[in-house]
Amino acid sequence: MQINLTGHHIEITDALRDYVNTKFAKLERHFDHISNVHVILNVEKLTQKAEATLHVSGGEIYADSEHEDMYAAIDGLINKLDRQVIKHKEKMKRH
Numbered sequence: 001m002q003i004n005l006t007g008h009h010i011e012i013t014d015a016l017r018d019y020v021n022t023k024f025a026k027l028e029r030h031f032d033h034i035s036n037v038h039v040i041l042n043v044e045k046l047t048q049k050a051e052a053t054l055h056v057s058g059g060e061i062y063a064d065s066e067h068e069d070m071y072a073a074i075d076g077l078i079n080k081l082d083r084q085v086i087k088h089k090e091k092m093k094r095h
Contacts, residue, residue, distance in 0.1 A: 001028050002036040009043040010070070016041065019071060023078045031085045033057040033092075041070060050077040054085070058092060061085060 003024055005012055020039055028034055035055045042049040050073040051064035061084045065076030 001034045004036065004038045006038070006040045007042075008040065010041050010048075012041065016070065020074060023074060027054075027078060027081060027085060030082065031056070031089050034085075041074075043070075048073045050074045052077055052081060054081060056085070056088060058088070061088060 001024065003021060005017060005020055020041075024037060024039075033056050035057070037052055037054050039050065039052045042051070046068060047066050048068060048070040049064060049066045050070065052062070054061040061081060063077055063080035063084060065073045065080060067073040067076060
């Protein structure tokens with residue numbers, strides 16, 4: 001799985017990059033058909049926003065999350081993606 005990490009109005013530090021990589025590694029354990037991921041971390045005044053598009057076999061999965069803390073926004077993003085990935089996996093089993 002290839003992760004493309006982009007920052008808008010934020011410097012992508014090694015700590016942030018490691019955090020994102022660790023979180024997405026957990027996602028990959030649930031579903032190993034993720035080919036690549038595009039993650040955008042964005043800061044707008046007091047709001048930190050994390051959004052991602054997963055390219056999976058059979059389509060794309062998108063989610064975003066906002067919080068005052070970037071790490072909490074990433075956690076929220078992973079939780080949303082995790083639920084969507086599980087749903088996608090169930091759909092794949094049915095077909």
